[in-house]
Amino acid sequence: MSATLNQDAIAAASLPSAPSVPAMMITASASGQGKTTVTAALARLHARQGRTVRVFKSGPDFLDPTWLAAASGAPVHSLDLWMTGADDARQRLAEAARTADVILVEGVMGLHDGEPSSADIARRFQLPVLTVIQASAMAQTFGAIAYGLAHYGDPFADMRVLANGVGSTRHADMLRTSLREPGQWAGALTRDPSVSLPERHLGLYSANELPDVMARLDKLADLLAPLPAAQLPPAVRFEDVPAVAPLPRRLEGKxxxxxxxxxxxxxxxxxxxxxxxxxxxxxxxxxxxxxxxxxxxxxxxxxxxxxxxxxxxxxxxxxxxxxxxxxxxxxxxxxxxxxxxxxxxxxxxxxxxxxxxxxxxxxxxxxxxxxxxxxxxxxxxxxxxxxxxxxxxxxxxxxxxxxxxxxxxxxxxxxxxxxxxxxxxxxxxxxxxxxxxxxxxxxxxxxxxxx
Structure with missing residues (x-):
């Protein structure tokens, strides 16, 4: 983690705290593993159960947030320790913590990709991490990847892994037993092309382009519901910040x-x-x-x-x-x-x-x-x-x-x-x-x- 992020953490430690709220970052071992699918499914599942859900997207992105907004029923803001800045991210998370029953943050690319990375955000705000690994073409290597993701760099508040694209119960058992830390297991999603989110050259289709968006989200939530990943994540106490001063009304009347x-x-x-x-x-x-x-x-x-x-x-x-x-x-x-x-x-x-x-x-x-x-x-x-x-x-x-x-x-x-x-x-x-x-x-x- 960079010196700047460490300094931010020290400065924030003296601030009062916002409410403690179940929260989690959903990330992956690489792009294309299914993290948007899983984040949207979790958001829809919790919203369907009557919870107020706030979802954030790490990194620059316009398309994934449309699915997350449809699933949660609330606008999705960006967290990026460079583009939006740590102070902006801290403010938005604290505001969400005052009203939400659960906060989800979707990562960008792979967990450790980029400077700053999703891992930096997770560590910066002490977010438990759920990592999606596309496991359709692997067995024991699943455990090696999970171990490496968890132990590369400074430790996380908590780290679990969800296997995606699993072919059978036996396949899921092989993946689960490959973990050196059994508590990391968050379940397995079987292959189901019917619930994959459609893509084109700039990424996913926007959710509002598809008439069956809520039916897709409900099916995703149903698939995820029986898994350990569907449980409420651990509570996180977010740093509070002073109220932001109003902006000068330089566009008043325009x-x-x-x-x-x-x-x-x-x-x-x-x-x-x-x-x-x-x-x-x-x-x-x-x-x-x-x-x-x-x-x-x-x-x-x-x-x-x-x-x-x-x-x-x-x-x-x-x-x-x-x-x-x-x-x-x-x-x-x-x-x-x-x-x-x-x-x-x-x-x-x-x-x-x-x-x-x-x-x-x-x-x-x-x-x-x-x-x-x-x-x-x-x-x-x-x-x-x-x-x-x-x-x-x-x-x-x-x-x-x-x-x-x-x-x-x-x-x-x-x-x-x-x-x-x-x-x-x-x-x-x-x-x-x-x-x-x-x-x-x-x-x-x-x-x-x-x-």
Missing amino acids: TIAVACDDAFRFIYPANVDTLEALGARVVLFSPLRDADLPACDAVWLPGGYPELHAATLAANTAMQEALRRARASGMPMLAECGGMMALFDTLVDKEGRAHEMARVLPGTVRMQGRLAALGHQAVALPWLDGTPQTVRGHTFHYSQTETPLEPATRAVSPRDGKPGEAVYRVGALTASYVHLYFPSNPEAIACLFGG
Whole structure:
């Protein structure tokens, strides 16, 4: 664990405590092991039993939280010791502890992957850990992996393992007896393709894209219910923090139009909360269906899947004209990833078909079969109030841009300090592949939207 995290732990130790609440982190030995499936199943199971469930997602993610929100019935916020920061995470967990009967945190990638990792979060907040291991093609090696995960680095408050993809009762017995610490066993889930969550190139389908989402979640909860993993986890006493000072109302009286439909759906709930805390009124609109922008003072085009809806976006020429008028009028605009893609001249989809976009930015966006960029990014915005103000975020995309525009600045990777994504500034429009986390610098966000 890093020195910074240790210092945070020492500083937090002197703070008063929030209520003690059953809590657990659900993680895995690697990506694709089933941790979202298990977390959603647990959330649905506990909610179905009448408990108030709060779920968090560690690491940058827009898609897994839609399943966790559907299962728990509550918004899902992010915990990331770099992007959101330890103080933000501590505050959100303490707030949840005051009202929840159980708190679940879904990890990111494998337990020890990343800097900071899911393991760092679990240790930082003394969360018991449930690790999902896809065991369909192993026997005694299951025990070796479980032992290694538990003993790599500093110890955890508690560590159990759940075998996923198990073929039979005999297979489950082999896995269970392979554990050097029998108390780690949290049960086995058998193979059942009918309950797997559907995926595409950026990850899971969003839960609100599937009409049978609650039926899927109920079936998952039923499968998990008989297992030891379904029991309430140990109680955790979360660190309390002083009340957060209200943000200056720099967006008071302003209306911000936010694109939100099947093409633009990558929106952190905390970002909307930040805009409202700054005094803004948030209204939603659909670039797919609406003919004009709502009455507004600024526009936010978040990320999403414009490449899957490019033909519909291209056909909505009225909305494209509205976006061009907004840019020409000097209206503050923020376009992130998919939102930026929709503003270029042309978008070429994975099949090689070219679609005319809004023609706000010159150039072409091309989809490709492999990942173009992934990871945390810090963006210093030198044009705000005359001094650079840094906003934290992340990038994850499968497209590349070809444009004559020169970047106004470039994001920076916190991992190695190297230049990252280009950030374009055209009038009052800021556009980049970076998804910004607004609470990391609310005043900079207020400046971006004209506050």
